[in-house]
Amino acid sequence: MEQEGPLFILGVFFVLGIVALTVVAVLQNKPLPENLKYGIVLDAGSSHTSVYIYRWPAEKENDTGVVQQVEECKVEGNGISSYHEKPVEAGLSLQACMNKARDIIPVSKHKETPVYLGATAGMRLLRLTNSRVADEVLASVENTLRSSPFDFQGARIITGQEEGAYGWITINYLLGNFIHSSPWFNIMPNSKEGTSGALDLGGASTQITFVSDENIESQDNSLRFRLYGKSYNVYTHSFLCYGKDQALRLQLANTMTGQNITLLDPCFNSGYMRNVSTADLYSSPCVSGLRILTAPQTIQIQGTGNYQLCKNKVQTIFNVSHCSYSRCSFNGIFQPGLQGEFGAFSAFYFVMDFLKLTKEKVSLDSVKDTVERHCSKPWAEVKRESGRIKEKYLSEYCFSGVYILSLLDLYGFNSSSWEDITFLGKIHGSDAGWTLGYMLNLTNMIPAELPPSPPLSHGGYVGLMVFFSVFLLFILLTCWLTFRKPKCLQKGII
Ligand SMILES: Nc1nc2c(ncn2[C@@H]2O[C@H](COP(=O)(O)OP(=O)(O)O)[C@@H](O)[C@H]2O)c(=O)[nH]1
Numbered sequence: 001m002e003q004e005g006p007l008f009i010l011g012v013f014f015v016l017g018i019v020a021l022t023v024v025a026v027l028q029n030k031p032l033p034e035n036l037k038y039g040i041v042l043d044a045g046s047s048h049t050s051v052y053i054y055r056w057p058a059e060k061e062n063d064t065g066v067v068q069q070v071e072e073c074k075v076e077g078n079g080i081s082s083y084h085e086k087p088v089e090a091g092l093s094l095q096a097c098m099n100k101a102r103d104i105i106p107v108s109k110h111k112e113t114p115v116y117l118g119a120t121a122g123m124r125l126l127r128l129t130n131s132r133v134a135d136e137v138l139a140s141v142e143n144t145l146r147s148s149p150f151d152f153q154g155a156r157i158i159t160g161q162e163e164g165a166y167g168w169i170t171i172n173y174l175l176g177n178f179i180h181s182s183p184w185f186n187i188m189p190n191s192k193e194g195t196s197g198a199l200d201l202g203g204a205s206t207q208i209t210f211v212s213d214e215n216i217e218s219q220d221n222s223l224r225f226r227l228y229g230k231s232y233n234v235y236t237h238s239f240l241c242y243g244k245d246q247a248l249r250l251q252l253a254n255t256m257t258g259q260n261i262t263l264l265d266p267c268f269n270s271g272y273m274r275n276v277s278t279a280d281l282y283s284s285p286c287v288s289g290l291r292i293l294t295a296p297q298t299i300q301i302q303g304t305g306n307y308q309l310c311k312n313k314v315q316t317i318f319n320v321s322h323c324s325y326s327r328c329s330f331n332g333i334f335q336p337g338l339q340g341e342f343g344a345f346s347a348f349y350f351v352m353d354f355l356k357l358t359k360e361k362v363s364l365d366s367v368k369d370t371v372e373r374h375c376s377k378p379w380a381e382v383k384r385e386s387g388r389i390k391e392k393y394l395s396e397y398c399f400s401g402v403y404i405l406s407l408l409d410l411y412g413f414n415s416s417s418w419e420d421i422t423f424l425g426k427i428h429g430s431d432a433g434w435t436l437g438y439m440l441n442l443t444n445m446i447p448a449e450l451p452p453s454p455p456l457s458h459g460g461y462v463g464l465m466v467f468f469s470v471f472l473l474f475i476l477l478t479c480w481l482t483f484r485k486p487k488c489l490q491k492g493i494i
């Protein structure tokens with residue numbers, strides 16, 4: 001009886017000690033209050049410029065998947081390369097979106113917020129045509145960005161290889177494909193985590209990028225990455241002039257004849273008409289080599305809306321007659337066999353979304369049927385059904401649908417591998433595209449090796465501490481109840 005008292009007090013102190021330890025440990029490891037950081041990337045595309053604003057918690061910046069897009073501001077007007085006759089206006093066109101960025105990002109963060117401008121194929125083409133004017137346009141946008149309160153980090157024309165690579169990094173970062181399961185529970189340390197291939201269709205170029213286990217026969221198409229402790233052999237190619245706007249020019253230039261001022265085109269819906277200035281058509285370096293000197297100043301396109309005839313015309317812009325490698329996609333460009341899943345974004349998504357082909361997996365045959373049905377619709381019916389869509393976009397869905405099918409076919413997507421393609425607009429609220437990957441790389445937020453991380457999250461840690469405390473308490477209580485002498489056996493009672 002008498003030794004029960006001290007044991008009981010001991011037990012109480014023991015329990016208090018456990019509780020105190022748990023509380024201190026939990027408070028000690030409580031995540032710090034979030035300190036948010038921002039970044040701005042301008043995507044100066046051939047058809048338009050978009051200003052993306054990203055945000056992330058500073059203390060987690062080396063983790064994967066923590067950066068989020070908080071805003072996309074679409075700049076009024078066309079791409080910056082369209083200001084080749086008045087370069088100063090290129091910079092002025094960005095002002096409204098940069099002012100919006102000032103309002104969105106806290107003033108206290110302005111000075112530390114990096115801003116990058118990357119120009120893509122529209123400026124690559126302008127540089128080919130007139131590099132001095134291209135420099136003047138870049139100088140103009142640089143002026144505007146330098147005058148902003150942010151930390152200007154440069155305005156440049158990125159290469160097609162960069163555009164492909166950063167698009168691949170963006171979608172795999174957002175899909176969480178760089179995350180490794182915790183080393184504690186990863187029973188297969190070399191387990192093959194898959195990444196997704198990236199398919200980007202712009203107006204002036206298109207990119208294909210994916211991990212390949214095959215030998216990449218052309219060095220220009222081979223990239224090696226070391227990200228979060230894993231190495232990747234990546235194939236990438238950017239086809240300049242094969243964005244959908246330039247491809248349409250190629251198709252038109254290919255069917256131009258010297259005399260006719262009317263061009264019957266099966267890639268436009270029947271009843272649709274469009275006047276095209278031949279000077280404008282041939283102003284692109286993509287088609288200047290196809291110029292017909294006797295072509296009239298203006299031609300009138302008249303749609304006849306025929307899928308099969310359109311497909312035959314579109315196929316004339318691809319050269320599949322020569323390949324000096326073991327295998328090519330088109331125009332003599334090496335491409336290994338397709339591997340894994342693919343995310344298709346930008347104009348791939350815009351077109352397929354209009355045709356209602358992005359929600360669930362659709363077979364290649366039903367995609368072809370949908371495009372064929374759309375092409376055979378009279379223009380008046382198309383306008384009636386979707387009149388609120390910009391005519392420039394609405395009039396080109398037949399061509400674009402046929403073009404996408406032809407392009408993906410040349411990449412090697414057949415009826416079974418077509419199912420591996422997902423058409424992506426945004427992933428967890430962030431646009432699929434090269435800009436996020438570009439910023440992650442330039443701000444060194446993608447470490448080559450896995451950053452040291454506690455094997456458990458804060459919640460897991462707390463849960464474990466509480467579990468073991470209760471478990472110890474249970475053990476203690478059981479010992480006390482088991483070894484305490486029952487009353488009836490105690491001396492003096494019987
Ligand atoms: N249908 C449709 N097309 C769009 C939309 N926004 C952009 N596009 C088209 O998508 C393509 C985007 O290309 P862009 O990124 O500017 O050109 P890049 O420099 O070659 O990457 C262009 O052909 C645009 O006309 C949209 O909302 N709807």
Ligand SMILES: [Ca+2]
Nearest residue numbers: 045120202346
């Ligand atoms: Ca683009």
